Amino acid sequence: MTVDTAATSNRGAADGEPELVQLLTPEGQRIPHERYDALIDDITADEIRGFYRDLVLSRRIDSEAVSLQRQGELGLWASMLGQEAAQVGSSRALRRQDHVFPTYREHAVAWCRGVDPAQLLGLFRGVDQGSWDPAQNNFHLYTIVIGAQTLHATGYAMGVQRDGANGTGDPDRDAAVIAYFGDGATSQGDVSESFIWASVNNAPVVFFCQNNQWAISEPLERQTRVPLYRRAHGFGFPGLRVDGNDVLACLAVTREALQRARDGEGPSLIEAFTYRMGAHTTTDDPTRYRLDTELEHWRLKDPIERVKAYMIRSEMADQAFFEQIEAEADDMAERLRRECRALPDPAPDSIFDQVYVDTPPTLLAQRDEMVRYLDSFADEEASR
């Protein structure tokens, strides 16, 4: 176990930095862990190569989206640069029947759940507010109100309990729910309330907090005086801190927490200690509030580079493999650009269609009013 204090030497807990679970050092060295080695001892070289592919392709989705925003094709993008390992490691621990409640930054989780990357763009292009079917991949829509989804995840987990889909011992039936949120969200009342609900109901939910050190411009010490993972203890369930830039460690600890949930043993909190290498969103300017040296420090802990070093070190992949992944990323990026530009604007009067399941006549009258108004311009055009 490695304790890394350098990144937070000026903002740690008063009693020193906590231990964090790490299986892969920033240099790509696989280090043994008494507890967590067993949780990933089934992972094959093929799966490691798969994780590498997930990391590279999801980072490429992210960087392409930033470019598309700069080109005016997207109104906004929330970059996850630097958080790929936390997202890939945790979501590769999920089973098909598990359910995910993301924030708006979980692009690599979406990728791992099988959501078409082009579908992630609609919300940011302004043509929809989440176009994928949550039931198809058990991946809920992005939630923008900070922390609100942690309650949805907890309620969903209470439903899992009531369906008897929990604690039966059947690996294909027992389900868990995972709620993603950030360090800033931990200050929201909804997050504390979800901890309470999950705890007293023993709900099968894993709270996966990506502590990326910044809530827009506010550093962690504006949100907490204790390490976030320790909050769990006050609510009566386990919490731990993991190296969020270590895909293997994130996989291991999330596997453990999910299984605990599936087995009916209740919730857990994972604090994935990572870093938001990019801006909060494309409208943000981090140079106003943080130092380049901090970014440089975290670059040395890049989540992708360490997997690559590990693979080379243990001869899991050769140059041809890495080139093949790059080529695949290029192809995907080209497709993403094309599909983004082809995303159609919705019809103006479509806003009336899904306000309600049972649309009231008063709203239908407003739709008619809009259509008549818009059509009046068509009549003008025609009469010219």
Added chain:
Amino acid sequence: MTSNASTLTLAKALNAGLRRSMENDPKVLMMGEDVGKLGGVFRVTDGLQKDFGEDRVIDTPLAESGIIGTAVGLALRGYRPVCEIQFDGFVFPGYDQLVTQVAKMHFRSGGRLRLPIVVRIPYGGGIGAVEHHSESPEAYFAHTPGLKVVTCANPIDAYWMLQDAISADDPIIFFEPKRRYYEKAEVDLDNHPGIGLHASRVVRDGSDVTVATYGPMVKTCLEAAVAAEDEERSLEIIDLRTLSPLDLDPVYESVRRTGRLVVVHEAQRTLGIGTEVAARVTEECFYSLEAPVVRVTGYDTPYPPARIEDDYLPDLDRVLDGVDRALAY
């Protein structure tokens, strides 16, 4: 048709409606503070936990955002949660979840997701309560696209409207007139009266002035209509029942005959339900109106201390005063 009639208070009628909904659909859940063993502070959920178990009648932690937020998750999993907010003034910690999440989920998912959630809120004053226990916050919810808002005024509507709300697929805020919880009526428990959940209704025919009202004020206005008879004034009383969407066709029809409209509610006046009714009636019945639409409402102040609430709340005399003003033109 067989008739299974029973004389019930409004609170008991709600209880019977909840019980019937839980019997009819195993996905229906109750959740809220003290709804289990205690049966709710007004006993509306009395006996339900005993008969349906703790998994279906959930005593929740004391946090309203948590109640609404976890109801969202339960609904996404296929359940039909019925949330109880203990008192009107305590809904606001859950307001964010209602407005930003519950109201928008169907819309933002392109129609894929449905949240068949009912939020029951005892509302209104006149019970001598301390602050935050007598409010009428219905307009906040009626102003929110994606939510529907209804309110019952008598035990028959309490029994049937609540069941209709629970079986509907849209989220519905169900306001219960708490000062009328102990009003009694004979309720036919088997035969639906046939009126839709989102329909208003003429509850007393009249010819001189139309009075549109809802919830706790329906009884007040009916009493005012009886008193007005002594002065040979005929009031037509309309129970709006549904506040979002509004169903104003019966109001338009009535105003075209009477030419005069008084809207009565306990809630404060500015941008209240009466404001919207007045605007729409002006749009639809402009040439029939003999007088401006009169609003008889609570005043634009915080709800007052209980010892002076009778001066704040519309009562029979204030309704008649409003009728006088409408007839003065």
